[in-house]
Amino acid sequence: MKKSVYSITTFISKRGFHLASCNMQKTTKFFEPCIKPMLPPGTFKDRIAFITGGGTGLGKGMASMLASLGAQVAIVSRKLDVLENTAEEISKSSGQKVVPIAADVRDPEAIKKAVDDCENKLGLPSIIINNAAGNFISPTERLSPNAWKTIIDIVLNGTAYVTLETGKRLIKANQGGVFLALTATYCTQGSSFVVPSAAAKTGVEVLTKSLASEWAQYGMRFNCIAPGPIETKVRLWKEMLMITNLFKYDSSNFVQKLKPPGRSFRTYQLF
Amino acid sequence: MKKSVYSITTFISKRGFHLASCNMQKTTKFFEPCIKPMLPPGTFKDRIAFITGGGTGLGKGMASMLASLGAQVAIVSRKLDVLENTAEEISKSSGQKVVPIAADVRDPEAIKKAVDDCENKLGLPSIIINNAAGNFISPTERLSPNAWKTIIDIVLNGTAYVTLETGKRLIKANQGGVFLALTATYCTQGSSFVVPSAAAKTGVEVLTKSLASEWAQYGMRFNCIAPGPIETKVRLWKEMLMITNLFKYDSSNFVQKLKPPGRSFRTYQLF
Amino acid sequence: MKKSVYSITTFISKRGFHLASCNMQKTTKFFEPCIKPMLPPGTFKDRIAFITGGGTGLGKGMASMLASLGAQVAIVSRKLDVLENTAEEISKSSGQKVVPIAADVRDPEAIKKAVDDCENKLGLPSIIINNAAGNFISPTERLSPNAWKTIIDIVLNGTAYVTLETGKRLIKANQGGVFLALTATYCTQGSSFVVPSAAAKTGVEVLTKSLASEWAQYGMRFNCIAPGPIETKVRLWKEMLMITNLFKYDSSNFVQKLKPPGRSFRTYQLF
């Protein structure tokens, strides 16, 4: 396959999707992924984490890293079988308790039960990671109202429901906590083709900034992280290629090349 | 009533709500409200406008100004009787056709019918103003999931539904258009006590920025305006006072004093 | 010349300079430049304007528009002969007094004298436009400290000197005023290849936001405008082409094509 990644990226960027693909080969030598934990062993000893979308990908990576540093972790998503496999895998490698909890973040009642479940099995979590997300990569004029609503429900409302449910309990328990939300580099300035996701995730950022101030008095800290493209998941880029009618490539190879400038993310690098 | 506005504002701001109330008396002489239109007569001749929340307040003010400059206007909200009175009033004063349309912006089907209605009675609108909004001024930990969802539905989803419905039709008709969304000064940095509104409105801003780029090719322009406090509506500030347990004042007088620094907005000044 | 503008822009953007050139032909029909004033005749009657960089390009365009709407204008730059020609031209077409004043914005003493001169010949200006600017389009590692300093001096310090000199006098005279500064679309997020200009202009934006609050009590309003590429000046794009070793084109034709998406700016459109 001779055609270079430049022309592909370029083609896409003409249509408004922002990508940074320049000079990757050249710079990777400077930015080797650091695979071992940056923090000392036992950093999260006696901490309980609650991670949505924790069964796969980024959420699984964070659950795994937290457990390896001593945390007990509840991983939450819709697919119980996936969660169970992940929980067993992490539990085995870290020696920590990892609890799988099936819940749809769009449903406040389900979230209430999930936090109940976490309290019963591990205790009230003080590390809450809003990682569950969804996205349609599509020209906006092809989206139905329902497609729009689905993304807002998962990304923005789901984050709010989890934050309200756990935050209220932490306030009542007079116990501080830390909240992390996963956002995206296209939030602040917006982006074509991912408008519901961009709108929802910028809402998450403002929720985060607002509560960082409002709930500081209750001992809570709030942060967002906006990771770039991740090596392990092919689906996103595959879809992007499909909508741009360019899907004539070996996608895994292509994704390999789409790492951000000079960096090579892996999921466990992020937390 | 001797207690000055300064101490009130101050009291509120200690709790995290950002207000600018300083030096009002001193500066008003510099910033007299300009009541006559800034634009030449007939500027919006042959244009059709579609304004949500157009029955009262700011929306009514914009409808009125647009009509006085030659536009035909559809005003949309849930309360048909309010709309009918407003429509008649503006129609009489401007000599333009003003059409009242009852619809709830949270319901995509209702929006579809409202745009149908506008097309049938006036034509396809090329000025779309997303002005309908809702807000709870409340400590975030007192909000139910349902309260959160209601604001997101009205402000963010409502704006999206109107934008998708009218945008798709304008693209199909190969006809440009202008979109205006009303946001708030507390969007970008967030704010305590109005978190769902801040999250929803920053989502609207990102929707706006995204489509300004993505739909430029279809001849559409997108803008937001974030007005400060408006003189005519007492409700907002009354609620704010209530939650801070300070409601011992004559609220209309108080609101009079809460104008932004050196400016005195009235609704018709904004468009 | 068959090679399309797309590939050029693309080539440049691979190197980090952000350009939006997509779909120009398609959208221009929607965004015809509006050449006649948007404001009613006589809008700026009895107003005195002070415009740096007022002899050519954008500054000349704004001087011309202000004069045509009734203002008297002082235009300020280093080249007296250019200023004199412009002053005569605008004065003739508008019937307004236009005063040429030679001064280097980097020199606070020169600015003091220029404002003295304006006061003597026209009066204290209440419209102050900080339009003078400079830029090096260059990989940052090729810049000398002196090149860096020159841009900061003109763009950021020059704006500050003019603002301080006129602001102090307006405060003393207890007379409000309006300030406009010209910035750039690459301010907020930064940009490769124009780093000193980006740093200086974002400084101007923050100066503007800060004084909009601090000096509101003195009846002063502050705004920035960040125009896109302008049709009339070839130099900027010519340089850009030179540094990217692509200068094999008829530049005037090329610039013609580099208008922002769907828009065709001309200098008099901006104010």
Add this chain to the structure above:
Amino acid sequence: MKKSVYSITTFISKRGFHLASCNMQKTTKFFEPCIKPMLPPGTFKDRIAFITGGGTGLGKGMASMLASLGAQVAIVSRKLDVLENTAEEISKSSGQKVVPIAADVRDPEAIKKAVDDCENKLGLPSIIINNAAGNFISPTERLSPNAWKTIIDIVLNGTAYVTLETGKRLIKANQGGVFLALTATYCTQGSSFVVPSAAAKTGVEVLTKSLASEWAQYGMRFNCIAPGPIETKVRLWKEMLMITNLFKYDSSNFVQKLKPPGRSFRTYQLF
């Protein structure tokens, strides 16, 4: 001293300086300062750091922490005697080489010599911290052009000179590096009373964002940190009190109370 910190802060904030002082006593229990290093021992082994303003306060704190984690450090400022004491102190406690270098960041030639000096004594630095700064806390209309220029020279131009000088050498050596610049929480939105500092520091942020992209290909990473008020330095707040005519308090006690909401910074906590 009965008068509470609230009324003071409040008084200041009415004049436009943004302070967050709410609920300090209440929240400190949640955010105890963590005094031991967050990173594993030897993290910066074999690294050479170059820190401007490294003789006192924050710069000294960072130099000390870096050395304790294994780095060799050059500390740079105008006062050689202060530097020498600091260098000896840190060297003794950490066992690392710490080199004092006298230079004024406003002078590109002096910076060139300082980097030469560092190269000769330690080697080419790959950790560059632009920490030197200056500020006037003053109503803007009381600033002379020279006062303005001084802050821009130290904060913005000084950072640029250090970045250009070290960056060019790192590019030539084909060796990556990390750059950290100290900015301020009042950058993005601006602030009354510290306008030259706000303008300069936002310029530093944009320089940082721009080069993070442009020089990524050379293996360089760029970051800013905007610390809140620091416990150890009384001068800043003392000045602030002076200009607001409130200096009737025991300042060290006052500063103690002015920590950001729920946090208690100490200098060594920042890096």
